[in-house]
Amino acid sequence: MSEIRGKPTIKDIARLSGASPSTVSAVLSGTWQARRISEATAERIQEIAGSQGYSTNMQARGLRRGRSGMVGLILPTHDNRFFAEMSQSFEVEARQRGLCPVVVSTRRDPNEEIRTVGTLISYSIESLVIAGVSDPTAVGDLCRLAGVRHVYLDLPGPDAPSVVSDNYAGSASLTRAILFSRQGHFEGLRARPYLIGGVVGDHASARRIRAFRDVVTEVCGAIDDDQVIACGYAPLQARAEIDRLVRRIGGLPSALFVNSLTVFEGVITYFQTLTAEDIQRAAIGCYDYDPFVSALQFAVHMVRQNSAEMVARAFELIDSGVDRPDLIEIEPDLIAPRSIYDRPLSDVG
Amino acid sequence: MSEIRGKPTIKDIARLSGASPSTVSAVLSGTWQARRISEATAERIQEIAGSQGYSTNMQARGLRRGRSGMVGLILPTHDNRFFAEMSQSFEVEARQRGLCPVVVSTRRDPNEEIRTVGTLISYSIESLVIAGVSDPTAVGDLCRLAGVRHVYLDLPGPDAPSVVSDNYAGSASLTRAILFSRQGHFEGLRARPYLIGGVVGDHASARRIRAFRDVVTEVCGAIDDDQVIACGYAPLQARAEIDRLVRRIGGLPSALFVNSLTVFEGVITYFQTLTAEDIQRAAIGCYDYDPFVSALQFAVHMVRQNSAEMVARAFELIDSGVDRPDLIEIEPDLIAPRSIYDRPLSDVG
């Protein structure tokens, strides 16, 4: 029994089994049926490989085959229920395909985005799911140059297929929900509904804002530009803006549409300075879902994007090799306040 | 100007620049000072590489150098504020070191754990941070066999250094906090404090439970075994157990120590069936922090583990090459109810 220095390689297994490296390779990579290697040989090799603790060196395989077996997911941040759910689904889909999932966050920072995509390309990522980057064009260019198949998620990109939430439909439902659960006794500017958060330039916000405007116009008869406060997604900014709004109109409005969880974090921060009654009088909606938000001291209508479905569709697009910049919209669910228990909980802890 | 078929390689740049592949390699991998290559040559090569959109093939480099430049983090789930914060810190630390972070979740599933670690090893991961796996011994064995440096996080392992929260201290503070904010008018079994969640066998739970018992004994004079319900970390299980408890003792107890966010998710699920008054009468504590929990309709004392510090220490251990199974404990913070705003918000959205 000859000694092996480090991790066993195909050569070691070949020597130990009396077969050639190429035979061992075929057996260990599962292509031995096609190469018509005898079952006996295959079993012997697998036996030895197992007992030696052999595991394929994916760097070598990747180099030789010209691909790596890795798929990437780019997120703005892990620290958010919506994106975290995406990660979970992404891992499931990747593993189902025998691929290695690599999830990275880039904090909506354009430099970080291109640097990170560059890194992934260096590692010969096979395909990339791009969720919520700030500069899809730059990222897409990099991918195209490197021949990396890619799909946009959540926010569409210009040069490849995109899977997004049906932002118009979701926003329309949410807007209706908060409008119809408004309470009376609001006067002046406070009687009007407001939307806070998001970036006017981005597709999701644009659609959500349009739906908000449409529904508000339909229900209330009119809408002013200042009822839409697209102050980005950062909590701190949102807090400042909600503060300004409250000062300007003399209190919370009758209805408030909060455009994403991160914005909601900022808003809730500000709410702590108000009394519970003040808050409870307002009808609050949030485009995105978090189970704990479901249980807050005031009712929050939420839109839960179907991240599992979105990720699944993204993978289908990658599998099928489509690269036209189609836009696929997935309808989200409207979640009634305090209805956390209508949906199955995760059994993971 | 000669044509290049696919992605440019070092050979292409060599040809284009009139230098040799090894010179190009030295320049492009930043070791050219040591090789005393002239600044002029270096600049010329960098120029050309830039204009050709060259990027290092990390699979080739990794294969040649015998390491990959990747570090891994194994989590139970992304879908949890504590672990999500870990991911964020992990990425920062990894990138600071020029490494590529790979974060994967394994859902506390022993098979998934070993399969995933196997995959990472196949990819020649350089080191691994292992947070909250169910079978540290199996995972550690794999790493050791493959010569992968590793550090345990959150839950200690037997064969390598571990960085964990100071569970005893954190739990003692939290227990005190809820005991001292109990309200009167509880009789019989309901007057007693209870702890729910966790696994008796695991280090974190063991320490937290011990502290809970010590402090309860100190403050209340005694504690019964049935005041500790170590029912695992799964939300569904926790819901069932809290339900049983309430039936058994006739309502919520005066004080409830919830051992982790996932358990809290289950508990809050059950709370929805109670009235706000019922809940508000109980003093609730949660070992772990979530900003939205801070804003619930009832006060929750929380322990916020210092995940940034924990991750930083884990990397220091990896950097320094220590592999004795030392245990490093990082003191967590006690967060008073509704004090979300004492801490800086993320500015990421």
Add this chain to the structure above:
DNA sequence: ATGAAAGCGCTAACAA
């Protein structure tokens, strides 16, 4: 049914 040999892109001796 199996082996020999070339080569993926890069780096590190060793030469010059």
Add this chain to the structure above:
DNA sequence: TTGTTAGCGCTTTCAT
């Protein structure tokens, strides 16, 4: 200061 060469571990024709 730079070039030549060998080889990391694997896969894949092509031969037999």
